[in-house]
Each structure stands twice: as C-alpha cells, then as structure tokens.
Amino acid sequence: MSRIDISTRRGFLEGAFGAGALVLATRILPEPAQAAALADKAVWSPSVYLGLEADGTVILVVHRSEMGTGIRSVLPSVLADELEADLAKVRIEQALGDKKYGSQNTDGSCSIRDFYDAFRQAGATARLMLERAAAAQWHVPAAECKARLHAVVHTPSGRSLAYSSLVQAASALPVPGKDEIRLKSPSEFRYIGKELPIWDQQAIVAGSASFGQDARVPGMVYASIERSPVFGGTVKSFNDAETLKVKGVRQTVQLDHFKxxxxxxALGGVAVIADNTWSAMQGRKRLQVQWEPGPNAAFDSAEFKASLQQTVRKPQKVVRNIGNVDQALASAAKTHEADYYCPLLAHASMEPPAAVAEFHAGKDGGQGKDGKVTVWAPVQDPQSVQDSVGAALGIPPANVTCHVTLLGGGFGRKSKPDFAVEAALLSRKTGKPVKVVWSREEDLRFDYYHTTGACYLKGALDAKGNLAALLHRSAFPTIGSTFEAGAESAMDIELGMNLIDPPLDIPHFRAENGPARNHVRIGWLRSVANVYHGFALSSFMDEMAHLAGRDPVEFLLSTLGPGRKLDFADLGGKYWNYNRTLADFPYDTARIRRVVELAAEKSGWANKKPSKGRALGIAALHTFLTSVAAVVEVEVDASGNVTIPRVDYAVDCGAVINPDRVRAQFEGAAVFGTSIAMLGEITA
Structure with missing residues (x-):
C-alpha cells in the first residue's frame, strides 16, 4: 500500500500483528567490517519484522526509503522468495524511524549488501517454522514437508496446508538456530534474479501514491521561508507589514541561524505562515529583510575555481606513492599534462524538499525535554531526522516519530533532513502542524551541493607507447566540513574514490591532495568524489592513448594489465574499500577488464571509427564495489549542437536481485550524468 494513512500508521507497530499472528523478529548482525561502514551509528541492533496474519497475509516492514531505486520492492522480494510467499498475499509497510531496525540510512549503495543475507535468513527461518508446524499436524518427519507458494506440501502424499492454517501453530514453536536453516540454491529462486515490477508501480501511475509533497494532517498551516542569500548569513532586521496584508497569511516567524x-x-531566516502554499509564497515576496551576510559574502565561484587550479599545480600532500614518478617523468619518451574541473552541482531531484511536522508540548509547555514531535517527510534516513530534530528542539531522539513517505528522487540530498528540522521548529513556535514546502528555485539555491573539485594529471609514456608513470593531484572542499567547522583536508573515504586507487598496472604512481576551504553547504551526491576523480582519470587515459597513437580501448586494456586482486599493502591497511574488507569484496581488475571488453563489443567500437562531427568515448571505473564501463556516442552538428544518440553500459555489480532495477539505475544515470556535465554548473 503506497498511500500513507496517518491515522492507521501511527499505531502500526503496536497493532499490525494481532492475536494469532506469527511475528518473527530477525536479528541482523553485520560482519565487523560492515559495522564500521556506519561510524555514526555505533550500535547495530536491528530487528526486521516479518508477520504472518491468521489469514495467511504476510506483512513485511521495509526499513529503507524508496526513492526510485526499487529497494522497497527488492528487499521484500528477497524475503518472500525464501519464505515461499505468494506476492499477491504480501502487504508491505514502511518502517518508522527507529534504531531497532539498525541503520535506515538509504545511502551509499549498500542496502542490498547490508541486508540481502539477513532478509534471506529471515524468510528461511519462517519457512522452516511453517514446515515444522505442518509436520507436527500430520505427524510426519519435517524433512518430508516443503513450502511451496504460500503452502506447505507433504511430498510423499501430495497433501498441502495453506499458511493460514499453520500460523497459530508455527507461532508457538521455538525460533530455529542459524545452523538449522537451509537457504535456497539459486536454481530454486522464485523471485530473486527475476524481472519484477516495483511494488508501488500501480499507485504511482494512478496518482494515489504518497510522496512528501502529498503529506497532509488536520489543522495544518503552510510555511515558505526567506533564507540568507549567503551561506552563514543572519537576519539583521525585517519588515513584514506588506506580507501580513496578503490574504491567507497568518504570521511571520524568525528562525535562528545555525551554529x-x-x-x-535549519539555515534560519524568516518564515511566512499561511493557510496555503500560494499565500505563503506570495507573502514571502513582500518581506523586507536586512541581512548580515557573514564571512562568506565575498565568495566568488570563478575566483575559487582559479584558486583550486593553482593549488593542484603545486606539490601537495602525498597520499600514495609507488615507484619514482619524478624520475620516470624526467626520462620519459613523451609526457602530457592536463587540468580538469568539476563545478558545484545540485541534486535537483524531481520532488523538492517538503516536510510536515506536528509538535506536542510536554508538561512545561514545550521548552523542556518532554515535548514530542511527529514528522512526515521524504527522507533517506528517518533516524537522522530523529537525531537532528531532537537536537534542534532539545528533546530526546526517541521523542521524534518519523514517517517516511515515498521520495520523488533523492541522490543524497534527502539524507540531510534540514527541511524537516525547519517544519519541527515552526510547529513548536506556531502551536500548529506546519508543512514546509521548498520551491524548485530554493532547492537549487540552498542545496547541499556536490563540492567543486580540481584535478591535475601528468603522465609519461615509455619508448613503446605504454603508460609508465602517472601523477594525479586533486583539491576540493571536503564533506567533512559539514560535520567539523573549518575542516580543509579530505577524508580517507574521499581519497579512496579513484584518487589513490586507480586499477592501473604501472610502475610509477603518485597521488596528492591539497587543502580547500568550504564556503557553501556541501554533501554527498551520486558517486561523491568519484565524480571529479573518475572524470579526470578517464579523460586523461583517453588523452594519453591519443598521445601514444593507440586505440583508446586497446590502450586502456593494456594499462589495466592482467586481471589481479589489488591488496593496497603499501597503504598500511588504510584503504577503505567502501567499508568492506578486501577479503570479502576483492578489488579484482579482471572485472574491470571484462566490462571494458563487453562495452566495446556491444557498442560496435571496432567498426565505428571517428568521423567529422561524430566520435565515441569510453570510460571505466570501479566504484562502490561495482565495475562499470560506458561507451558514449556523441554527434556535433555544424552549429555546435551536441547530440548523444547512444550510450552502452557494461556493469558488474555482483548478484542481481532485479535486473529491471539495475537497468533503470543506469538508464537514469546516463541522463543524470549528461545533465550535470552539460548543464549542471552552479555558480555564486
């Protein structure tokens, strides 16, 4: 069910599983390296609830957010497969924000990696309990009973019992140990690896699905917020006389600036509270605000770009070194150097931020820690909402209830719940439920931008035209500055996104990184630091191929070298590998080689030679434990207009749960990547 029914969902966790239901709370404990993936969530104690009602209906509680990736459909299909559940008899409920689910942060491309095994275990455990319940009823060995599509069959006799007739008996059985559970073999999969439609497809097409912009509660008012045009600016004074004349406007409220x-x-500013969005926005246009611009008033993106490019043209901190790059460059047959730059980029998800919050004052009228607030919002991490809203209101995170709606896109933006904080603060100040709605213009102007980045690369060719040495130097404001004021040095995770870890088989390599100070809000966006590091590395490889007079695909394969597993021993164990161990998730260059070969083959690379106005480009990277190669065909007409008639991807992401969702990810990525490359620059 996609529509969020507020009156029923508030009591969901208490009332969803009634008397006679089998409720399985599956303890999901990650590997030690997986636990380290969420440094801000030190304790992993998730309980994923699987319920079977007396009529056989299976209730699956999804604890990750649906933003178009299909996770709300894919994770349940994994559990349903092992359970042998009929999807027509499954009901999916969205989890509230609660630490008992473990991490709910739908970010970092890790939902399947973190929970695939655990969801299989949950389904297989319930399946075994149902089989044992049937065996007891028939007085036969449990080994003779097999679950098949919402029923248990006694294989020797062909008798069957529907799940509905086994729920009560199964609920009384002890939960079997992990060593007793048998997972399906791939040949037995009913849903895993199959093309399945997304769960909410019909509701989305029919317009009945609930996104953040659809959230409503009785007595709700609307807010539109005038924020400082400069990051860190504060309100000096404001005049709302003309604003209050607008029909439907109730009041204005000043929000304190962040610390x-x-x-x-919340960024702070002046909010206009009204009976509807239109009145709030019209009233805001009439506000007269005097700003204290703060320390970032002089920031100019063009000047900052120049400063970053100057930084990378000078020696910086060495973050990885193999061989002797300087000596190799000095003795090379040919050398080449190039600069690359990525501007600030906005997420621009289809649905701009929006949130509804309803604050309930405690005994002290809401100024102490006994107040409570309920939030409805399209967020990637409801626990972050609890933490951030709790901190803003001075109440425990447990006093914040967060209902997650469907997300009209996320891309990392909606893992940052500042808009939910705004709604909560305004609800407490007004004493009413408040809906904060961002316009598209606000979304672009006040985003947590993908940081700007500059790269400088210099390479050497030997006498045979092989890449013998590479220097890769980068500088960019770190995402760490979001969490530590004044931070200027890149984090290890940013360095480990194709700066220090190119999969190249060359004798001399050095990576350097320079400091950069942040002047705007920045946060993670799809691929994060891979955006500028990967762009620079892939572009430079193509340029070196042309310098060598070699085909770019052949040159790339040659430089990748033979397939091998990289150990990064020279880094002393500091390579983060997306917070997974290299033992469990090896960095195998054979995977990259294969996707390069396949992308070239499927694109017809060998038969499509460059001609006037038309050419092919290839790029290949290993990111988020996935190897990807893309061949892009580009046409340029006499007027300079660019057309991209075709993109070919080859992807090795490991086991594929739903091929349609993987395909959709890359179809969207082609459009997304083209958009930010050609039109995405944000300037200040």
Whole structure:
C-alpha cells in the first residue's frame, strides 16, 4: 500500500500483528567490517519484522526509503522468495524511524549488501517454522514437508496446508538456530534474479501514491521561508507589514541561524505562515529583510575555481606513492599534462524538499525535554531526522516519530533532513502542524551541493607507447566540513574514490591532495568524489592513448594489465574499500577488464571509427564495489549542437536481485550524468 494513512500508521507497530499472528523478529548482525561502514551509528541492533496474519497475509516492514531505486520492492522480494510467499498475499509497510531496525540510512549503495543475507535468513527461518508446524499436524518427519507458494506440501502424499492454517501453530514453536536453516540454491529462486515490477508501480501511475509533497494532517498551516542569500548569513532586521496584508497569511516567524558545524540544521531566516502554499509564497515576496551576510559574502565561484587550479599545480600532500614518478617523468619518451574541473552541482531531484511536522508540548509547555514531535517527510534516513530534530528542539531522539513517505528522487540530498528540522521548529513556535514546502528555485539555491573539485594529471609514456608513470593531484572542499567547522583536508573515504586507487598496472604512481576551504553547504551526491576523480582519470587515459597513437580501448586494456586482486599493502591497511574488507569484496581488475571488453563489443567500437562531427568515448571505473564501463556516442552538428544518440553500459555489480532495477539505475544515470556535465554548473 503506497498511500500513507496517518491515522492507521501511527499505531502500526503496536497493532499490525494481532492475536494469532506469527511475528518473527530477525536479528541482523553485520560482519565487523560492515559495522564500521556506519561510524555514526555505533550500535547495530536491528530487528526486521516479518508477520504472518491468521489469514495467511504476510506483512513485511521495509526499513529503507524508496526513492526510485526499487529497494522497497527488492528487499521484500528477497524475503518472500525464501519464505515461499505468494506476492499477491504480501502487504508491505514502511518502517518508522527507529534504531531497532539498525541503520535506515538509504545511502551509499549498500542496502542490498547490508541486508540481502539477513532478509534471506529471515524468510528461511519462517519457512522452516511453517514446515515444522505442518509436520507436527500430520505427524510426519519435517524433512518430508516443503513450502511451496504460500503452502506447505507433504511430498510423499501430495497433501498441502495453506499458511493460514499453520500460523497459530508455527507461532508457538521455538525460533530455529542459524545452523538449522537451509537457504535456497539459486536454481530454486522464485523471485530473486527475476524481472519484477516495483511494488508501488500501480499507485504511482494512478496518482494515489504518497510522496512528501502529498503529506497532509488536520489543522495544518503552510510555511515558505526567506533564507540568507549567503551561506552563514543572519537576519539583521525585517519588515513584514506588506506580507501580513496578503490574504491567507497568518504570521511571520524568525528562525535562528545555525551554529557551526552546520550539520543538518535549519539555515534560519524568516518564515511566512499561511493557510496555503500560494499565500505563503506570495507573502514571502513582500518581506523586507536586512541581512548580515557573514564571512562568506565575498565568495566568488570563478575566483575559487582559479584558486583550486593553482593549488593542484603545486606539490601537495602525498597520499600514495609507488615507484619514482619524478624520475620516470624526467626520462620519459613523451609526457602530457592536463587540468580538469568539476563545478558545484545540485541534486535537483524531481520532488523538492517538503516536510510536515506536528509538535506536542510536554508538561512545561514545550521548552523542556518532554515535548514530542511527529514528522512526515521524504527522507533517506528517518533516524537522522530523529537525531537532528531532537537536537534542534532539545528533546530526546526517541521523542521524534518519523514517517517516511515515498521520495520523488533523492541522490543524497534527502539524507540531510534540514527541511524537516525547519517544519519541527515552526510547529513548536506556531502551536500548529506546519508543512514546509521548498520551491524548485530554493532547492537549487540552498542545496547541499556536490563540492567543486580540481584535478591535475601528468603522465609519461615509455619508448613503446605504454603508460609508465602517472601523477594525479586533486583539491576540493571536503564533506567533512559539514560535520567539523573549518575542516580543509579530505577524508580517507574521499581519497579512496579513484584518487589513490586507480586499477592501473604501472610502475610509477603518485597521488596528492591539497587543502580547500568550504564556503557553501556541501554533501554527498551520486558517486561523491568519484565524480571529479573518475572524470579526470578517464579523460586523461583517453588523452594519453591519443598521445601514444593507440586505440583508446586497446590502450586502456593494456594499462589495466592482467586481471589481479589489488591488496593496497603499501597503504598500511588504510584503504577503505567502501567499508568492506578486501577479503570479502576483492578489488579484482579482471572485472574491470571484462566490462571494458563487453562495452566495446556491444557498442560496435571496432567498426565505428571517428568521423567529422561524430566520435565515441569510453570510460571505466570501479566504484562502490561495482565495475562499470560506458561507451558514449556523441554527434556535433555544424552549429555546435551536441547530440548523444547512444550510450552502452557494461556493469558488474555482483548478484542481481532485479535486473529491471539495475537497468533503470543506469538508464537514469546516463541522463543524470549528461545533465550535470552539460548543464549542471552552479555558480555564486
């Protein structure tokens, strides 16, 4: 069910599983390296609920957010497969924000990696309990009973019992140990690896699905907020006389500015409270605000770009070194150097931020820690909402209830719940439920931008035209500055996104990184630091191929070298590998080689030679434990207009749960990547 029914969902966790239901709370404990993936969530104690009602209906509680990736459909299909559940008899409920689910942060491309095994275990455990319940009823060995599509069959006799007739008996059985559970073999999969439609497809097409912009509660008012045009600016004074004349406007409320580090705090400003969105926005246009611009008033993106490019043209901190790059460059047959730059980029998800919050004052009238607030919002991490709203209101996170709606896109933006904080603060100040709605213009102007980045690369060719040495130097404001005011040095995770870890088989390599100070809100966006590091590395490889007079695909394969597993021993164990061990998730260059070969083959690379106005480009990277190669065909007409008639991807992401969702990810990525490359620059 996609529509969020507020009156029923509030009591969901208490009332969803009634008397006679089998409720399985599956303890999901990650590997030690997986636990380290969420440094801000030190304790992993998730309980994923699987319920079977007396009529056989299976209730699956999804604890990750649906933003178009299909996770709300894919994770349940994994559990349903092992359970042998009929999807027509499954009901999916969205989890509230609660630490008992473990991490709910739908970010970092890790939902399947973190929970695939655990969801299989949950389904297989319930399946075994149902089989044992049937065996007891028939007085036969449990080994003779097999679950098949919402029923248990006694294989020797062909008798069957529907799940509905086994729920009560199964609920009385002890939960079997992990060593007793048998997972399906791939040949037995009913849903895993199959093309399945997304769960909410019909509701989305029919317009009945609930997104953040659809959230409503009785007595709700609307807010539109005038924020400082400069990051860190504060309100000096304001005049709302003309604003209050607008029909439907009720009042104005000043929001305090954030205190460094800004984290996911509200930016501050002046909010116009009205009976509807239109009145709030019209009233805001008439506000007269005097701003104290603060320390970032002089920031100019063009000047900052120049400063970053100057930084990378000078020696910086060495973050990885193999061989002797300087000597190799000095003795090379040919050398080449190039600069690359990525501007600030906005997420621009289809649905701009929006949130509804309803504050309930405690005994002290809401100024102490006994107040409570309920939030409805399209967020990637409801626990972050609890933490951020709780901090802003001075109440425990447990006093914040967060209902997650469907997300009209996320891309990392909606993992930052500042808009939910705004709604909560305004609800407490007004004494009413408040809906904060961002316009598209606000979304672009006040985003947590993908940081700007500059790269400088210099390479050497030997006498045979092989890449013998590479220097890769980068500088960019770190995402760490979001959490630590004044931070200027890149984090290890940013360095480990194709700066220090190119999969190249060359004798001499050095990576350097320079400091950069942040002047705007920044946060993670799809691929994060891979955006500028990967762009620079892939572009430079193509340029070196042309310098060598070699085909770019052949040159790339040659430089990748033979397939091998990289150990990064020279880094002393500091390579983060997306917070997974290299033993469990090896960095195998054979995977990259294969996707390069396949992308070239499927695109017809060998038969499509460059001609006037038309050419092919290839790029290949290993990111988020996935190897990807893309061949892009580009046409340029006499007027300079660019057309991209075709993109070919080859992807090795490991086991594929739903091929349609993987395909959709890359179809969207082609459009997304083209958009930010050609039209995405944000300037200040």
């Amino acid at each position: 460094p580090p800004h984290l996911f705090q």
